[in-house]
Every structure is written in structure tokens, then in C-alpha cells.
Amino acid sequence: MKWRCLVCDYIHEGDEPPEVCPVCGVDASNFVKVEEDSSVKKLSPKEATPVEQLSPEEAMKKAVRSLSYGLFIISASYEGKDNAQTANTCFQITSEPVQLAIGINKNNYTHELISKSGKFGVSILDQNGHGLARNFGYKSGRDKDKFEGIKAHRGQTGVLLPDEVLGTLEAEVVEQLDAGTHTLFLGKVIAGEYLSQGEPMTYAYFRSKK
Ligand SMILES: Cc1cc2nc3c(=O)[nH]c(=O)nc-3n(C[C@H](O)[C@H](O)[C@H](O)COP(=O)(O)O)c2cc1C
Numbered sequence: 181m182k183w184r185c186l187v188c189d190y191i192h193e194g195d196e197p198p199e200v201c202p203v204c205g206v207d208a209s210n211f212v213k214v215e216e217d218s219s220v221k222k223l224s225p226k227e228a229t230p231v232e233q234l235s236p237e238e239a240m241k242k243a244v245r246s247l248s249y250g251l252f253i254i255s256a257s258y259e260g261k262d263n264a265q266t267a268n269t270c271f272q273i274t275s276e277p278v279q280l281a282i283g284i285n286k287n288n289y290t291h292e293l294i295s296k297s298g299k300f301g302v303s304i305l306d307q308n309g310h311g312l313a314r315n316f317g318y319k320s321g322r323d324k325d326k327f328e329g330i331k332a333h334r335g336q337t338g339v340l341l342p343d344e345v346l347g348t349l350e351a352e353v354v355e356q357l358d359a360g361t362h363t364l365f366l367g368k369v370i371a372g373e374y375l376s377q378g379e380p381m382t383y384a385y386f387r388s389k390k
Pocket residue numbers: 251263264265266267268269270283284285287288289290291313314316317318319320321322386
């Protein structure tokens with residue numbers, strides 16, 4: 181069943197509308213079933229039912245959840261071992277030179293391989309990338325070879341990159357920041373491929389269809 185937000189047109193899939201619209205933040209009462217909404221007029225943010233009064237802490241949490249992201253497969257290889265993980269935290273920092281930052285949990289096998297090799301690959305998922313996101317995002321490469329059965333090719337830096345993505349970027353780590361549970365790796369991009377046309381996957385789209 182599909183639900184449309186009357187304020188921002190965000191489409192949610194599920195048996196019930198979402199508690200809070202991940203795009204504009206209004207509550208569930210502002211959603212209508214898509215098949216029944218053709219005659220329903222769009223609301224302005226002022227007309228929408230406000231989300232219930234929130235404590236400052238709850239409001240902050242909901243605001244944080246409203247941040248938008250893409251979705252990526254981060255690859256790393258070291259001494260014959262290949263691995264990759266799903267990540268939403270990847271963003272371009274500078275364009276001259278092109279530098280990317282990624283946020284990787286210190287417990288992840290990918291973290292270990294990036295730290296040892298000083299390199300990582302980023303594969304940009306399209307909206308058909310749910311299978312890849314699940315394959316690389318819900319188990320660790322310490323326990324199994326996540327590339328088994330996945331079409332992939334080797335990049336210039338030696339990392340293994342999935343084939344069925346919009347494009348790939350490979351980077352050398354130039355800085356890293358200890359962010360507690362995670363490390364923020366800053367990488368200078370030294371290679372890239374544009375593999376296919378399509379709509380990039382967003383974190384919100386992945387969650388709405390998973
Ligand atoms: C949608 C999605 C987004 C994720 N984003 C991140 C992220 O930004 N950073 C991170 O460290 N882990 C992220 N993860 C979790 C890792 O992909 C997951 O812990 C993975 O199993 C780690 O694998 P590894 O131990 O083989 O490196 C995400 C998972 C999913 C499903």
C-alpha cells in the first residue's frame with residue numbers, strides 16, 4: 181500500500197503511513213492512500229496538522245532523522261582480502277581536488293581494511309540497488325565473502341567494485357578523524373567510472389521500499 185504526504189508529496193510504502201514524514205516532518209494524519217487521493221487537495225505546511233509537542237531532545241532526534249543521504253557500497257582490499265559494506269555517510273567535501281569523506285564504524289571489517297591499505301572505493305547505487313545494499317549492509321565480511329555471486333570488477337587501486345551501479349570512485353586516504361564509534365576518512369579521488377544512467381538511491385528511498 182502506498183501513502184502520499186499531502187505537504188511534500190513524499191511516497192511511503194507500508195500497511196500504515198509513517199509516524200513522521202522523513203522529508204518534511206509532518207505527522208501521519210497528513211498522509212493519504214495513493215489510490216484514494218486523486219481528489220484530495222495538497223496542503224500548505226501551515227494547514228498541516230502539527231507534529232505533537234516534542235521535548236527539545238525528541239525534536240533534535242527527529243530533526244537528525246530528517247537529514248537526507250545517498251546510499252553507497254564502500255569497498256576496501258588488503259593483502260588479497262576483499263570486502264565492502266553499505267554506507268549512507270559519504271559526501272563530497274571539495275572539488276579541486278575532488279575529495280570525499282566517509283563515516284565508518286570502527287568495528288567494521290571494512291574499517292580495518294581501509295586503515296591498513298589507506299584506500300577505499302565508493303560505488304553509487306541506483307534505485308534498483310536494494311539487493312546490493314542488503315547484501316553488503318547486514319552482515320560482516322569477517323564471517324563470509326560478501327562478493328560471492330555479485331558481479332564485480334577490480335578498480336585501479338586494487339579494490340573490488342560491484343558492476344551494477346551508477347558509477348564508482350576510488351580514493352586514497354589523506355586525513356582521518358576519530359569520531360568516537362566511527363572514523364571519518366577523508367579521501368582524495370584518483371579514479372572514477374560512469375557506468376550507467378539512472379536515479380541515484382537515497383537513504384529515504386531505500387527505507388521506504390526495504
Ligand atoms: C542502509 C544502511 C546504511 C548504512 N550506513 C553505514 C554507514 O554510513 N557507516 C557505517 O559504518 N555502517 C553503515 N551501515 C552498516 C554496515 O553496512 C554494516 O555494519 C556492515 O555489516 C559492515 O560490514 P563489514 O564488517 O563487512 O565491514 C549501514 C547499513 C545499512 C543497511
